[in-house]
Amino acid sequence: MMLPQRLHKLFTPLIQPLLAVLIGLLAGAIAISFVGEPVFETYKAMWEGAFGNFYFLTSTLARATPILLVGLGVALAFRAGVFNLGSEGQMVLGAVSAALAALCIPGPPVVKLLAAIVAGMLAGGLWALLAGWMESRFKVQLLISTLLLNYVAVLFASYLVAGPFQDKTGSAALAQTPMIDQGAWLPKLFPGMSVHMGFVIAIVCAVVLIVILKYTAPGYEVKMLGLNPFFAQYGGVNKVKLLLLSMFFSGALAGLAGSVEVLGSQYRYVDGALTAPGFAWTGMMAALLANSNPLGTVVTAILLAALETGAMGMERNTEVPLEVASVIQAVLILFISAKLTLKLVKFRRKEREVHGTV
Amino acid sequence: MAHRLEMRNMTKRYGEFTANDNICISLDQGEVLAIVGENGAGKTTLMRMLYGLEQPSSGEIILNGKKVSFSGPQEAISRGIGMVHQHFMLFYDFTVAENIVIGHEPKKYGFFRRKAADEAVQKLAEQFKIGVNTAKKAGDCSIGEQQRIEILKVLYQGADIIILDEPTAVLTPFEVDGLLKTIRFLADQGKSIILITHKLREVMKVADRVTVLRNGKVTGSVHTSETNADKLAQLMVGRQLQKLNERDSISGDILLEAKGITIGQKGEKPELDRVSLTVRHGEILGVAGVSGNGQSQLIQAITGLRAVQEGSVRLKGQDLTEENVLARRKAGISHIPEDRYLWGAAKDATVEETALMGSQRNPKYSEKSFIRKASFRTRVKDWISRFEIKTSSLQEKAGNLSGGNLQKLIVARELDFHAPLLIAAEPTRGVDIGAMEYIHEALLEKRNSGDGILLISSELSEILALSDKIAVMYEGRIAGILDRSEATEETLSVLMAGGKQHDATAKTS
Numbered sequence A: 001m002m003l004p005q006r007l008h009k010l011f012t013p014l015i016q017p018l019l020a021v022l023i024g025l026l027a028g029a030i031a032i033s034f035v036g037e038p039v040f041e042t043y044k045a046m047w048e049g050a051f052g053n054f055y056f057l058t059s060t061l062a063r064a065t066p067i068l069l070v071g072l073g074v075a076l077a078f079r080a081g082v083f084n085l086g087s088e089g090q091m092v093l094g095a096v097s098a099a100l101a102a103l104c105i106p107g108p109p110v111v112k113l114l115a116a117i118v119a120g121m122l123a124g125g126l127w128a129l130l131a132g133w134m135e136s137r138f139k140v141q142l143l144i145s146t147l148l149l150n151y152v153a154v155l156f157a158s159y160l161v162a163g164p165f166q167d168k169t170g171s172a173a174l175a176q177t178p179m180i181d182q183g184a185w186l187p188k189l190f191p192g193m194s195v196h197m198g199f200v201i202a203i204v205c206a207v208v209l210i211v212i213l214k215y216t217a218p219g220y221e222v223k224m225l226g227l228n229p230f231f232a233q234y235g236g237v238n239k240v241k242l243l244l245l246s247m248f249f250s251g252a253l254a255g256l257a258g259s260v261e262v263l264g265s266q267y268r269y270v271d272g273a274l275t276a277p278g279f280a281w282t283g284m285m286a287a288l289l290a291n292s293n294p295l296g297t298v299v300t301a302i303l304l305a306a307l308e309t310g311a312m313g314m315e316r317n318t319e320v321p322l323e324v325a326s327v328i329q330a331v332l333i334l335f336i337s338a339k340l341t342l343k344l345v346k347f348r349r350k351e352r353e354v355h356g357t358v
Numbered sequence B: 001m002a003h004r005l006e007m008r009n010m011t012k013r014y015g016e017f018t019a020n021d022n023i024c025i026s027l028d029q030g031e032v033l034a035i036v037g038e039n040g041a042g043k044t045t046l047m048r049m050l051y052g053l054e055q056p057s058s059g060e061i062i063l064n065g066k067k068v069s070f071s072g073p074q075e076a077i078s079r080g081i082g083m084v085h086q087h088f089m090l091f092y093d094f095t096v097a098e099n100i101v102i103g104h105e106p107k108k109y110g111f112f113r114r115k116a117a118d119e120a121v122q123k124l125a126e127q128f129k130i131g132v133n134t135a136k137k138a139g140d141c142s143i144g145e146q147q148r149i150e151i152l153k154v155l156y157q158g159a160d161i162i163i164l165d166e167p168t169a170v171l172t173p174f175e176v177d178g179l180l181k182t183i184r185f186l187a188d189q190g191k192s193i194i195l196i197t198h199k200l201r202e203v204m205k206v207a208d209r210v211t212v213l214r215n216g217k218v219t220g221s222v223h224t225s226e227t228n229a230d231k232l233a234q235l236m237v238g239r240q241l242q243k244l245n246e247r248d249s250i251s252g253d254i255l256l257e258a259k260g261i262t263i264g265q266k267g268e269k270p271e272l273d274r275v276s277l278t279v280r281h282g283e284i285l286g287v288a289g290v291s292g293n294g295q296s297q298l299i300q301a302i303t304g305l306r307a308v309q310e311g312s313v314r315l316k317g318q319d320l321t322e323e324n325v326l327a328r329r330k331a332g333i334s335h336i337p338e339d340r341y342l343w344g345a346a347k348d349a350t351v352e353e354t355a356l357m358g359s360q361r362n363p364k365y366s367e368k369s370f371i372r373k374a375s376f377r378t379r380v381k382d383w384i385s386r387f388e389i390k391t392s393s394l395q396e397k398a399g400n401l402s403g404g405n406l407q408k409l410i411v412a413r414e415l416d417f418h419a420p421l422l423i424a425a426e427p428t429r430g431v432d433i434g435a436m437e438y439i440h441e442a443l444l445e446k447r448n449s450g451d452g453i454l455l456i457s458s459e460l461s462e463i464l465a466l467s468d469k470i471a472v473m474y475e476g477r478i479a480g481i482l483d484r485s486e487a488t489e490e491t492l493s494v495l496m497a498g499g500k501q502h503d504a505t506a507k508t509s
């Protein structure tokens, strides 16, 4: 009796996102038949591209790594009742700080590596904290400030690597930092495969987050703050402090995403290498699709990464254009926005009708 | 003659739980039907089905001889069924008239005709003798006025059957009388009314018939002319109600001392104006007053939810003025909030999570900030049995509890802190008479054990029954403080309406 119930509880948060993905795939199928290609073959190619063999599987996991970390950060903020739309900026600042720390801090490679990770998390966290502080101090809406701070962060990072910290060794002057010492790299999990230690770090973060939210007092307070801030305050929760803390850790996770990407796969900060693939936005999608459930976010992050790697495989092996993946993503975004709108409407109504019927 | 409305064999199941079990009720034209019953008996559920907010598991609704079913409130409204929500869904920036016509505005060439709206509302108000000021902003209206707006809105939408779910819970005695008169008048005009309430005096005064529910079933249906409040009470709780226990006379040291508390925006009339009061150990200080005269601000100032501009709050001599909510809770203040859904709970949290608030960092229930759920659960289970809180499990959503059951959960939680000072705001709002008795007993017991209680209530009978001293608030000030022996409904009413203390006492002596 006990076990099925537990399993049931574990899987209910997954039903909705999986359903959304299914609907997305259906829409994609329509698009594929629209361009006159066989649906089954195409999806098979996509599946192969994402999970077909060990190499593809590990590439998918590598791609999922930053998405998952960003997603966990967004999920944490959302649980506390705030929107962190600034993951991109936090991730980029984290990445550039990690790269610079690894390059500049003296000492043995392990120290460099650890320092880089800490610097990346700190940079992302503080950047998010700035937005939180502006809200608590000057009532600047987080929704807007986090979004705008993205531009500041991304442009600042571009400046750093195109100017003072540019790699001058190569022949072409690319906007990137020099390469980090090999000793300070995050090791690959399997030789020749792209998935690196960062994936393990991300999974550990997910587990830690689950445990914190579910079993600890701060996790409980974050949850109550998200569900009803008045109730939390009434019970003695320090709203401002907890919000700032949540923002900090949310940003730190995004910063960590940038750091492991630098330390585990690019080995330097390359301008645009994190923004072009849209890791941050996909991560945000993963969190929202999973209703901010950390376990759900693990699943959705891998699914969304698979969608992207699979689409590449599909393009290699069929005539279907890469854009079909965008159709599927678009449907998912529609799904999320519908859900969010509903939530917002409900939230608004709650403000007015505090009691409802008794 | 056929009934105007019949609900036959209505059953509503939530999973395994049956909230309504084969309930049959009928309602005639011009009739006031009261539905009473203990918390969680299924009254609200039955009404939600009638209003289309909930789909019955089985059963049928017969309206004017025809079988109907509603997939949403809009359909119920179009068939002449209206519901006055207990908390009001008004647009505070709109005028009273606009709020009433909203959704069915008089229009010409697609433009809103403000004057026509005003006139229509004016006429309606006169027709049904409901006093409102149509040009006022809804946000400036008192609770009583807001309720009248809601009733007019329902009438404007053409309702013949009007559902009122605990409409008097938030009103002052004076407003209650007005509402009861309105209800009677509406019935005389041919409207049919369903009134849910826990107050048997109201039932006896206004209803033609009473239907009693218990555990989702109808246990009796009587004409008010053939019964009385005591018999009804017995029908509801299945036993005789007890008189309150004797109070020992204790005069302890000062526990809470609030001095000159002022809250307000600069340049505006302060919401709280130099309020001073003391609560001693072993004393219940009642705070009476029409709601909206500064009681909420007083509670928030003492509990630390709102900063004060001037004044100080001391507990057992310790200055708490600059401390936050947590520090004050630790110093010994617990708090039953006036609004259970705003402050007291999170609707989407579970019963267990709602119960945990305030104990999450108590070393007894958490170890290195890991919450010890198992030991906490035994405590909650104890509350559930002591207060007879009906819930399917500890994992039930708090918002799914019936209003009274959630209230009992919150009361149990705050009492169990055993804090020296309890701030009890509307502690029995929405609970049935059995539970009210139990909560009153518990409050007295706490007082007799030497703790102090600040009791804020719009229910004068509650204030009079429990308090050792009574402070009356009017327009953000303390209008007077009376001793238990000199306080009567009359003296308090004079002060509540802005009279002077010596008027109040002179009139009665």
Ligand SMILES: Nc1ncnc2c1ncn2[C@@H]1O[C@H](COP(=O)(O)OP(=O)(O)OP(=O)(O)O)[C@@H](O)[C@H]1O
Binding pocket: A358, B014, B017, B019, B037, B038, B039, B040, B041, B042, B043, B044, B045, B046, B390, B391, B392, B400, B401, B402, B403, B404, B405, B430, B432
């Ligand atoms: N959505 C729901 N899911 C599960 N159980 C529910 C739901 N709504 C109501 N219940 C349960 O149904 C029972 C009846 O609730 P209802 O609100 O009708 O009681 P009530 O008679 O109005 O009580 P009160 O006097 O406290 O307002 C309660 O035990 C409640 O927990």
Ligand SMILES: [Mg+2]
Binding pocket: A357, A358, B043, B044, B045, B402, B403, B404
């Ligand atoms: Mg009810």
